[in-house]
Amino acid sequence: MTDTQAPPVRTPESNDEALLRVEDLRVHFPTGDGLVKSVDGLSFSLRRGEILGIVGESGSGKSVTSQAILGLHKGSKARVSGSIWFEGTDLVAASEHEMRAFRGDQMAMIFQDPLSAMHPFFKIGDQIAEAYLVHNKVSKRDARQRTIEMLQKVGIPNAAGRYDDYPHQLSGGMRQRAMIAMALICRPKLLIADEPTTALDVTVQAQILELIKDLRDELDSAVILITHDLGVVAETCDQVVVMYGGQAVEQGSVAELFAQPEMPYTWGLLASMPRMDRVRSTRLMPIPGSPPSLINVPNGCVFNPRCRFSDRVPGRKCFTEHPELSPTTGSASPLAVHEVRCHIPAEERQQILLTEIRPTL
Amino acid sequence: MFRFIVGRLLGAVVVLFFVSVVTFLIFQIAPLLSHTSPVYFYTGKVPFAAGSPALKALIHQYGFDLPVPVQYWQYVSGIFTGRTISDGTTVIHCTFPCLGYSFRQNELVSSLLTEAAPVSISLCVGAAVLWLVGGVLVGTVSALRPGSIVDRAGMGLSLGAVSLPIFFTGPLLLLVFEYQLGWINENYVPITQDPLGWLGSMILPWFALAFLFAALYARLTRSNMLETLGEDYMRTARAKGLDRRTVIVKHGLRAALTPIVTIFGIDFGTLIGSTVITETVFNLRGLGYLSITAISQQDLPIILGVTLVAAVALVVANVLVDITYAFIDPRVAL
Ligand SMILES: Nc1ncnc2c1ncn2[C@@H]1O[C@H](COP(=O)(O)OP(=O)(O)OP(=O)(O)O)[C@@H](O)[C@H]1O
Ligand SMILES: [Mg+2]
Numbered sequence: 082m083t084d085t086q087a088p089p090v091r092t093p094e095s096n097d098e099a100l101l102r103v104e105d106l107r108v109h110f111p112t113g114d115g116l117v118k119s120v121d122g123l124s125f126s127l128r129r130g131e132i133l134g135i136v137g138e139s140g141s142g143k144s145v146t147s148q149a150i151l152g153l154h155k156g157s158k159a160r161v162s163g164s165i166w167f168e169g170t171d172l173v174a175a176s177e178h179e180m181r182a183f184r185g186d187q188m189a190m191i192f193q194d195p196l197s198a199m200h201p202f203f204k205i206g207d208q209i210a211e212a213y214l215v216h217n218k219v220s221k222r223d224a225r226q227r228t229i230e231m232l233q234k235v236g237i238p239n240a241a242g243r244y245d246d247y248p249h250q251l252s253g254g255m256r257q258r259a260m261i262a263m264a265l266i267c268r269p270k271l272l273i274a275d276e277p278t279t280a281l282d283v284t285v286q287a288q289i290l291e292l293i294k295d296l297r298d299e300l301d302s303a304v305i306l307i308t309h310d311l312g313v314v315a316e317t318c319d320q321v322v323v324m325y326g327g328q329a330v331e332q333g334s335v336a337e338l339f340a341q342p343e344m345p346y347t348w349g350l351l352a353s354m355p356r357m358d359r360v361r362s363t364r365l366m367p368i369p370g371s372p373p374s375l376i377n378v379p380n381g382c383v384f385n386p387r388c389r390f391s392d393r394v395p396g397r398k399c400f401t402e403h404p405e406l407s408p409t410t411g412s413a414s415p416l417a418v419h420e421v422r423c424h425i426p427a428e429e430r431q432q433i434l435l436t437e438i439r440p441t442l
Numbered sequence: 443m444f445r446f447i448v449g450r451l452l453g454a455v456v457v458l459f460f461v462s463v464v465t466f467l468i469f470q471i472a473p474l475l476s477h478t479s480p481v482y483f484y485t486g487k488v489p490f491a492a493g494s495p496a497l498k499a500l501i502h503q504y505g506f507d508l509p510v511p512v513q514y515w516q517y518v519s520g521i522f523t524g525r526t527i528s529d530g531t532t533v534i535h536c537t538f539p540c541l542g543y544s545f546r547q548n549e550l551v552s553s554l555l556t557e558a559a560p561v562s563i564s565l566c567v568g569a570a571v572l573w574l575v576g577g578v579l580v581g582t583v584s585a586l587r588p589g590s591i592v593d594r595a596g597m598g599l600s601l602g603a604v605s606l607p608i609f610f611t612g613p614l615l616l617l618v619f620e621y622q623l624g625w626i627n628e629n630y631v632p633i634t635q636d637p638l639g640w641l642g643s644m645i646l647p648w649f650a651l652a653f654l655f656a657a658l659y660a661r662l663t664r665s666n667m668l669e670t671l672g673e674d675y676m677r678t679a680r681a682k683g684l685d686r687r688t689v690i691v692k693h694g695l696r697a698a699l700t701p702i703v704t705i706f707g708i709d710f711g712t713l714i715g716s717t718v719i720t721e722t723v724f725n726l727r728g729l730g731y732l733s734i735t736a737i738s739q740q741d742l743p744i745i746l747g748v749t750l751v752a753a754v755a756l757v758v759a760n761v762l763v764d765i766t767y768a769f770i771d772p773r774v775a776l
Contacts, residue, residue, distance in 0.1 A: 151681055177686075185683035192681070197674040201773060202696055212682040247772040263682070 099126035099166075100303045101150070101271055106163040106173075108145050108154060115376040119145040121327040122163075124406075127320065129270065132297060132304040134314035134335070136350065137324035140372050143307045144193060146324075147273045149173075150305075151190055152180035167271070186216040188271035189264035193279065193307075195256040199248040205256075206232070206244030209263040216267050231262040235292060254285040258292070265296055272297070273305045278313065290317050311354045315339055323347050326373040326383035329406060333419030343409050343421040343430050346384050348438045382424060390433060394424045443768070450764045454757045461753040465746045466517050470510065472742065480506045483742040485529035485545045500530055541750065542743030544736075551747035554732060559751065561630055562728035565651065565720060566713045568644050572652035573659055574706065580656070581663025582695065588668060596660060603657035612650040612723035619646060630726050647724040651717065655709065662705065666698040673697070700770055704763050711759025715752025 108120040120142040127133045135143050148154060154161050155177045165172040167188070172180065189212075192198035199208055209231060210224040219227070225244065232240035235258040248256055257277060264272060274293060278286040294317060297304050306318055314321050314335060322332040323346065331344040342348055349368035370387035373379055381400040385391050391399040402424070409419045410427045423430065473480040479488050481500055490497035501507055503526075505516050516525075524537040534543045534550070541551040580600065584593040631639035670676065671694060679693040718730035729748050736744035768774045 148677070153677055153680060181683045181685060183683070184681055190681050192674060192678055194674065198678045200675040200679070200693055200697070202700065202771065211684070215683045249773050263678075 098128070100129050100168065102126040102164075102166040103146075103150070104164045104166070106146065106149060106165060107161070108142070108149050109160045111158055111160070112376075117375045118327050118378060119375055120149065121378070123322075123324070123327075123329055124163075125320070125322050125329065125332060127271075127303045127305065129303050130297065130301050131320060132294070132306055132318045134318035134321040135305060135307045135324055136309065136311055136314055136321060138309065138368075138372050140375070141324040142327040142375075143324060144275055145327075147190060147275055147305060147307060150271075150273060151184055151188060152177065155180060182216075185212050185269075186267045187269055188273065189267065189269040191257075191260050191264045191272070191274040191277050193275040195260040196248060196253075198260065199256065201248060203247070204245050205248055205251065205259045206246075208248075209259065209266055212263050213266045227266065228262070231266050232259065235259070235262045235265075236288070237262070254281055254289070257281060257285075257289055261289070261292065261296075265300070268300050269302060270300075271303050271305070273307070275307045276309070277306070279309065286313075293317070311350050323350065326378060327375055328383055328422065329420075330384060330423070331419075331421045332406070333409075337419040341409070341419070341431075342434065342438075343419075343427075344384075344423050345388050345390050345425075348434070349387075351442055352438075382422070390425055393429055393433070394426075398424045446768055447765055450761045454761045457757050458754065461750065461757075462518055463514070465749055466514050468746065469517075469742070470513075480504065481529075483740075484527070484542070486739070486741060487529065487545070489530035496530060500528065503528060541747040544741050544744050546739050546741045547744075551743050554744060555729070555747050555751055558727055558729045558732045560632060561726050562714055562717055562721070562730065564630075564633065564640065564644055565647055565717055565726060565728060566710060568648040569651035569655065570706070570710055570713075572648055573655035576652065576656040577659025578663050578695075578699065578702075580660040582667055582690075582698075584660065584664045585667035585671065585698075586690065593664075597664070600657035600660045603653050606653070608650050608654065608719045609723060611653055612647070612720060615646045615650055616724070647720050647726060650723070651713075651720045659702065659706075662702055663698060666701060667694060670694050670698040700767075703766055703770065707759045707763030707766070708756075711756040712752075714755040715748055 103126065104124050106120055106123045107118070110117040110119060123142075123146060125133065135146065137143055145154075149161055150165055150167075150172065152172055152175060161173055163173060167183070170179070170183075172183070175183075199205065203211075206225065206228050210221070210228040213219070213224045213227055214221070217224070229240045229244055232243060237243050237255055237258050243251070243255075243259075248259075251259060261274075261277070264274075272293070277293065278289050281289065290313065293304060293306070296302070306313070308314060318335050320333070321335050321338050322329045323338075323344065324330070325346050331338065331342070331347050338347070342351055346368070353367045368387060373383055373386065379385055379400075381398070381402055382388070382391075382404050385399045388399065404422045404424050406420045406422045409421050421430075425433070469480065469483060472478075472483050479492065479497065479501070481497065481504065482488050484504060488497070490500065505513050508516070521540050522538055524535065524540045527534045527536055527543045529545050532545070536543055536550055536552070539552050541555065543550055544554065547554065580596040584590075584596045587593055630643045633640040675697075676689060676693055679689045684693075715729050715733070717728060718734050720726070721728045721731040722734065729751065733745060733748040735741075736748070
């Protein structure tokens with residue numbers, strides 16, 4: 082490691098305190114067709130050194146959430162409410178000007194699709210160095226040097242030569258590494274990686290995830306890892322939020338959630354997850370139906386149009402009453418937080434999991 | 443890079459070859475269509491009786507009795523090596539670049555062109571600066587606040603500008619600033635003689651000509667900029683913590699203006715030989731004025747001279763655009 086800075090010391094207190102606390106976050110977009118409720122009441126928190134996975138199908142509000150954390154909706158028509166506490170500052174209330182000091186420096190983002198997220202007309206090295214130069218009073222030469230070190234660190238061979246390449250000249254994996262270098266060059270406390278491995282082949286995917294974990298260890302940063310893939314979450318994350326239709330439908334520690342998944346949507350995701358380690362007992366099952374409209378959100382539970390088990394709940398409650406996110410009863414450890422948004426009674430849920438779901442996974 | 447430039451230059455040569463063939467063919471076809479002796483189109487008159495030995499001698503001197511390819515060769519090589527031109531009474535020796543002689547105006551076409559070209563170039567360069575600055579500014583500001591008063595005013599104004607022809611705006615400007623206010627003198631003064639006088643004589647034509655283009659470029663800039671603002675890399679730029687001005691000017695304009703370079707090159711190249719209306723309205727003796735006079739007098743050598751110059755301007759502009767584009771858009775494969 083070429084960094085001279087010593088890793089920050091973690092005291093027990095700072096360890097307990099959340100770096101990021103999102104409370105009842107809502108991001109609504111007024112459009113010609115109606116109000117798009119892309120994120121609707123999301124809460125989670127994250128400590129330094131932790132990796133939080135956000136999973137969910139396309140359109141569930143993952144990217145919108147991460148952009149809200151960076152304050153990128155400011156200046157647009159989006160209506161953002163709730164609060165995002167980052168080291169004592171509420172980012173929802175912060176001005177664009179205040180946000181600028183955080184962005185790229187304290188918190189950085191690896192964007193989905195690095196080809197379109199990088200400027201086609203600038204050299205990748207200059208684009209990365211630019212992120213360093215905004216927040217550090219250094220010469221262009223030092224920034225270049227630092228960029229080349231960063232490119233080396235993320236595993237780009239011949240980094241000095243690659244500095245002058247344009248984004249289209251790199252392969253997908255190399256571009257993703259360059260994007261990671263850009264995000265990490267100021268040693269952010271919070272790193273948001275928005276589907277950093279989609280569209281990469283499996284080996285490169287594993288390398289990129291390994292890289293993110295290594296950097297988390299080195300910088301002691303908190304990481305939000307957005308993905309479609311529960312397999313990635315199982316291997317990489319400590320906490321997980323399962324998002325559906327702009328809401329968290331289940332969240333908790335990864336160990337908890339995988340040991341005892343409780344929400345029918347999570348079961349669906351698990352069932353649709355390809356497994357390398359063993360032959361499946363049944364066919365891979367994609368969740369039938371499509372994600373809900375975010376304009377006319379279904380009454381009751383958001384997942385009800387696609388839920389196989391809504392008839393197990395007495396009195397059509399799934400269709401009339403919006404379920405609250407509440408702690409599960411079957412937690413393996415009493416300290417672990419594991420919450421689920423479902424009307425099915427807890428015992429019934431465990432029964433279904435045991436008899437109908439487990440055997441098919 | 444080198445191969446790319448050489449390739450573009452070779453392409454330009456091919457285009458110029460075709461242009462020269464076409465202009466040559468006009469000399470071949472015009473006599474056939476009008477049942478006139480080809481001598482008429484060179485000299486503006488048929489100096490001797492049809493079928494007379496004197497006319498035959500003149501026809502032979504021009505080489506009209508030779509096979510067509512040989513005539514073409516004489517025509518093209520004549521431009522470089524010079525020719526002797528005669529209308530039967532006057533004999534003119536014209537040296538490189540020999541584009542012919544106008545017996546109507548008693549001048550070499552090349553000297554007529556070298557007199558007229560600076561006027562047209564002054565007109566086009568000045569107007570281009572104005573319309574680029576104005577158009578890009580209005581377009582960018584409009585794109586940053588779509589639907590705002592600035593946007594609506596800018597776009598409304600540009601819609602008006604597009605629909606107002608120069609033969610309306612030109613005389614209007616003249617009426618107000620020259621005849622009413624008396625601020626501006628009309629006669630063209632070369633910049634080498636009197637830069638301020640040149641500025642004074644060109645300012646109205648610049649505005650008249652730039653107005654139209656500024657409107658088009660404002661709309662173009664606005665739509666490109668709006669598209670660019672929605673690009674992912676603009677969000678990346680903000681996510682780095684860059685301030686708004688850097689995001690918009692460095693990242694936004696860089697992308698939004700790149701396609702405009704192409705359009706500008708072509709527009710400018712085309713304009714050099716075709717500012718007829720502006721030159722007529724403002725009484726500027728440029729290439730447009732030269733060609734419109736030549737057309738009304740059926741003075742074919744001048745028409746062809748202007749055509750060749752205009753074609754060269756367009757081809758050069760195209761080559762420059764391609765080469766510039768290769769520098770500013772790294773995705774262009776060299
Ligand atoms: N500016 C906007 N205006 C209106 N709707 C928007 C806007 N941005 C996002 N949305 C909507 O919000 C919803 C959530 O989008 P988001 O990009 O967060 O999905 P995602 O979970 O990241 O999906 P993916 O996995 O495909 O990246 C989508 O339905 C999208 O159409
Ligand atoms: Mg997304």
